[in-house]
Amino acid sequence: MGEIHQDLREIRRIGTGTRDFLIHPEHCPVLRQHEVALAGISHASAEFRFVRTVRPGMPRGQILVCFRGRGHALVDGAWVACEAGHAYVTPPGVLHAYQADEGWEVGWILYNEGHMGQGTSQVQEPVLVELDPRPLEHALWGLHQEISTHREPAMLDHWGEIVVSLGNRILEPWRTSRLWRLWRKVQADLGHAWSLGELAALSGLGAEQLRRVCVRETGVSPMQQVTRLRMQQAVSLISAGYKVEAVAQAVGYENAFAFSTAFRRHLGAPPSAFRGE
Template sequence: MAGTLKEPSGQDVHVLGAKTHYQAIRGSHVDERDWLADQAYCPILAQHHIAHVGVMRAESPFEVTRHNQSGTFMLSCFAGSGLVLVDGSWHRIQAGEACLLPPFVMNSLRCEESTPWHFSWVRYLESREVNPVVSAHSPLSGKFAPAPMQRAIQGLHAETQSTNSPAMMQLWVDLLQSYVSRFAQPYQSDSRLYKVWSAVEQNPGKAWTLVELAAISSVSEEHLRRLCRKELGRSPIQQVTFLRMQKASQLLASGDDKIEVIAREVGYQNPFTFSTAFKKWVGWRPSEHRSLSGKK
């Protein structure tokens, strides 16, 4: 945890600062936002629903906040450190670590004073009708070797500036997608964790305890804590809350049940307590989430 910091305001923020430098590649030629307008273009990125990728060397006052991020964002740090806001809390990401910021919630990035932050990123463009890169089994953060992804982005950028060969660009893009996918699904082969979260997904309204979760995984409570911290960047109980918020988000976006009914379905008997928790994790209240999803 990064300590006590101010919360983002109600508006999106995009502050790069004079000391921040980056190299990006767009997946669409119609993306004409100021900071992307003069960057390289590779249409093959769109095959994987990638909006843009890049390498950034950021310094304070760098800060970016998106209140309704429209796609998964993966960040891999190769030098220094910075802060990300996700799951309602600030987390420090440093060299040799990566994080996954999910779509359709509030996410924020920020440099700390006098601390440079060098990272590469892959940003997706996703819809609520398809499964995003981030799943119930994806980590918030974790160890990650940053050099291969960084070099793949730099290789793709070099190709767009030279021969612009579709075959070569396809290889670089497929490689990037593989790096993201491998980080996003770290424990598919670990049946212990798979069994635990499958059970929670099937019954999110149950008052799960660490003892029960450990029993399902057939490991000790402390071992389960270590596994979750290593693979997901969350404690077991935080992961239960994450799965509940995911389920609630789906129900709010796709159904017409009252908020108090949805609250009970995901384990909250008090709608106010549910609303407070939802705002902390997602960035706005359940009624606002339903409105943004097009439901009335």
Template sequence: MVVAHEKLLETHIVGAKTQQWIVRDDICPLLRQRHIAHVGVGDAAPPYRIVRTKLSGAYLHGSLGGEGRMLLDGRWRPHRTGMTTFAPAHVLHAFHAIPSRRWQYCWVRFTPSSPFSLIGAVAPLMARFNPEPLRHAIMGLVHEVEGARDMGTCGLWIDLIERYVDLFMEPWRREKRLLSLWNVVQQDLSRDWTLGELASLASMSGEHLRRLCHRSLGRSPIQQLAVLRIQHAAHLLATTDAKIELVANQVGYENPFAFSNKFQQITGIRPSQFRKHKHRNLL
């Protein structure tokens, strides 16, 4: 089931055939202290569909069984057993169940104040990672909140949830040279970076940088640069009233049309459409 990006509107459809076990930060304030909006486990069937046109906080999603569809990095992808994804803030993000299949999953939704939600903190990721331990930690928190509500025990379950998130993110963080490189680039996105300049900054050859980026991020250095630029552009469009042409210039695009095309390619919608949406909820 493929839906044109242009037709995607803010959507929250669960449906009678979908079950979800959720703990939100208004029920468990310790989650808010850890910059987590909500966590949950689900067992979904059509018409289950979620569309966030302006994702306010980062979102980690693990597939436990069956199959669903995830819009990530501007593309629809199958979300099958053992796959885990990370969607950064300020992007179009969507997922849904597919006909004749159930989909079991768990998730962690971060608040806008979370370090994971900071612009440029982490690029979109999809990797093989068993989310089953994360599910057990989330369900432990669910049962504690539904039962004794002992805050000490809740804190231990949240510790486990954060630990499994860290384990998923660790390979990306482990490559210090890439982290240092993109931290510098993030401070000067308007610069006309070349592959040679990026490689020199990382103290390696262009070919080695290509291999490292593909292995760690699943994209080339130039593609990663584009992702960082569009992430920051989305942040500016969401948080300022700057004209689209000015935003384009601030992230390295002299041609507003080229910027609009790249923005649509990565987020799924045009900058003008993105700005029209005012939704910032944490559902």
């Protein structure tokens, strides 16, 4: 393990041997619309080290997710291990720091000044949380590959929406959203035949009130949001190599044909377009 540095002056050191795969919002309008300043994947060497001190407009809010390897992050004034399955969530305007041990693979979303995902985040201090890192890894690589190859606008939009939504999901426990608990329940069982009445009952709202709140928070109706969540999960599963039949069942469709038809209607492309190389 590399040396744990105690110097907390402003540092931005990528290091020799680090490979960055950057995703710029000018190549993906959806990221720009959601106030994402930059995103990417870093295969970090042991020299990789960042310290973000408090100064006007800085630091910006960020989500950093470890895919593989091991690093350390500053939490409550102490360095703690950040390993595969950990997300380091750092709010804007607060000192934070992180550094790699050898072979640290991370993905990250950096937000514009004054923003941190959809709605208002209630994160007050840097925190380390556990999660499944695979969906964000697949989405970042999918978006990076599309930018590097075809740059088809519809595909860029869909990959961008998935990246943004996964960032929002990580931030959900700190949101002021009235519906995040509802969507977490839906995400836990996307194969269920959800109805508007059932969603309303789970949310504790009437059907019309649920519709108004949902449109205000997500821009779409409750059932359209269910479809969006299903398709986001479907893209993650397809890009991870799952067969269409298995994906269809996992996200609530009777058969592969019905799923493929809905997928193309929603995303403007067949499932095969999201298959990893």
